[in-house]
Amino acid sequence: MIIGTIIDGIVIDHIPAGQGMYLYEKLGLDKLQCEVAVIKNAPSGKYGKKDILKINEVIDLNYDMLGYIDPLITVNIIRGGQRVEKIHPHLPETLTGVIRCKNPRCITSVEQELPHVFRLTDREKGVYRCMYCDTMGGKR
Amino acid sequence: MKRDLIDITDLSVAEIDELIAVAEDIIAHPEVYREKCRYKKLATLFYEPSTRTRLSFESAMYELGGQVLGFSDATSSSATKGESVADTAKTVSCFADIIAMRHPKEGAPLVASMNASIPVINAGDGGHHHPTQTLTDLLTIKREKGRLDKLVVGCCGDLKFGRTVHSLIGAMSRYQNVKFVLISPEELCIPESVRTDLLERNGIEFVETTSLEEAMPQLDILYMTRVQRERFFNEDDYVRLKDSYILTPDKLTNAKWDLSILHPLPRVNEISIAIDNDPRACYFRQVLNGKFIRMALILKLLEVE
Numbered sequence: 001m002i003i004g005t006i007i008d009g010i011v012i013d014h015i016p017a018g019q020g021m022y023l024y025e026k027l028g029l030d031k032l033q034c035e036v037a038v039i040k041n042a043p044s045g046k047y048g049k050k051d052i053l054k055i056n057e058v059i060d061l062n063y064d065m066l067g068y069i070d071p072l073i074t075v076n077i078i079r080g081g082q083r084v085e086k087i088h089p090h091l092p093e094t095l096t097g098v099i100r101c102k103n104p105r106c107i108t109s110v111e112q113e114l115p116h117v118f119r120l121t122d123r124e125k126g127v128y129r130c131m132y133c134d135t136m137g138g139k140r
Numbered sequence: 141m142k143r144d145l146i147d148i149t150d151l152s153v154a155e156i157d158e159l160i161a162v163a164e165d166i167i168a169h170p171e172v173y174r175e176k177c178r179y180k181k182l183a184t185l186f187y188e189p190s191t192r193t194r195l196s197f198e199s200a201m202y203e204l205g206g207q208v209l210g211f212s213d214a215t216s217s218s219a220t221k222g223e224s225v226a227d228t229a230k231t232v233s234c235f236a237d238i239i240a241m242r243h244p245k246e247g248a249p250l251v252a253s254m255n256a257s258i259p260v261i262n263a264g265d266g267g268h269h270h271p272t273q274t275l276t277d278l279l280t281i282k283r284e285k286g287r288l289d290k291l292v293v294g295c296c297g298d299l300k301f302g303r304t305v306h307s308l309i310g311a312m313s314r315y316q317n318v319k320f321v322l323i324s325p326e327e328l329c330i331p332e333s334v335r336t337d338l339l340e341r342n343g344i345e346f347v348e349t350t351s352l353e354e355a356m357p358q359l360d361i362l363y364m365t366r367v368q369r370e371r372f373f374n375e376d377d378y379v380r381l382k383d384s385y386i387l388t389p390d391k392l393t394n395a396k397w398d399l400s401i402l403h404p405l406p407r408v409n410e411i412s413i414a415i416d417n418d419p420r421a422c423y424f425r426q427v428l429n430g431k432f433i434r435m436a437l438i439l440k441l442l443e444v445e
Contacts, residue, residue: 077142105246106247107246111224111226122336131250
């Protein structure tokens with residue numbers, strides 16, 4: 001399978017297999033006017049299979065979202081056909097607007113304009129809890 | 141920078157000890173404190189019913205020479221018009237010097253504190269935190285036992301929705317050699333967040349049991365709680381669990397002679413009135429302690445010397 005070479009853009013690599021479309025939606029890539037390629041189940045020496053996103057433009061990314069999905073994801077910034085930067089998103093201390101609190105007793109359940117903010121409470125297990133009510137925010 | 145009290149862990153152990161010391165000084169020398177908050181106003185924003193907590197705050201402020209304004213029911217506030225907690229907090233900041241807020245939704249006082257320009261005290265948010273009740277409990281334990289360490293603390297009843305229990309465990313687990321015995325029906329056992337984040341992670345000794353009788357002989361403190369109707373979405377579940385534990389004189393036969401029985405109140409039937417005259421029953425002394433510790437807290441947050 002051949003996907004065109006990117007001159008200026010972003011390659012999001014090492015996405016856990018099956019999460020590519022989820023990230024495509026969550027990062028709002030469906031709203032972009034430029035070319036975007038979602039490659040599913042690409043062979044990976046490390047993981048067996050992986051997903052890849054190729055974006056034919058350098059855009060601002062939500063690195064908190066990427067780190068939350070999997071801190072092993074890599075982001076390659078391409079300029080002039082060359083990789084100029086390789087970024088490893090880390091598990092963020094705070095997640096804002098990435099996941100929603102599902103506790104019906106939480107203040108966010110009645111005040112729709114409040115941002116849904118989760119804090120990392122256990123880095124080892126990747127546990128996030130709602131800033132307002134301490135309810136655990138599960139991964140998708 | 142203003143200080144708020146949303147969760148008991150907002151206070152260090154040293155600060156809690158300092159509050160307890162001030163409360164004990166207020167008890168010993170009330171006349172010294174009668175004018176400390178003259179010209180200061182406390183706003184009590186109570187979005188759900190309360191007798192003890194609201195009156196305790198109001199009484200505390202009056203005894204400090206201050207004044208009180210606010211509402212005791214969401215229907216008498218602009219919340220009925222859809223005003224957000226944030227907007228209410230900003231508005232009340234124009235009228236008062238300090239806020240005490242109770243709200244049925246968890247996290248509402250935190251939202252208020254992020255938007256108010258004056259200190260905000262969480263007076264209970266849903267089944268979440270109730271830090272001034274915890275301060276009340278700590279002052280009571282200190283006055284009854286003379287210490288806050290080396291104690292076996294039994295928590296009995298609704299440990300799932302009982303916010304006072306969660307806050308008490310959070311606070312007591314910071315003192316040395318405190319062991320918890322958690323007594324509840326399986327459906328109302330301690331939430332996973334309290335078990336993992338507070339107890340297991342900090343290596344606090346605890347056991348979970350369904351038998352109050354078996355737990356009784358080892359307890360220094362018995363903290364009884366009510367199964368709260370307002371925390372249930374399903375009335376059938378409430379009816380099934382509400383009478384799980386009722387403390388009667390016969391259940392105290394194998395208890396320590398110096399056991400201290402606490403209850404955040406109100407009680408329904410979980411402590412028989414026959415216990416009230418037992419010297420081990422501390423719950424009405426606990427109510428009085430609540431006023432003194434809230435006086436100490438108001439002084440601290442208003443930075444009154």
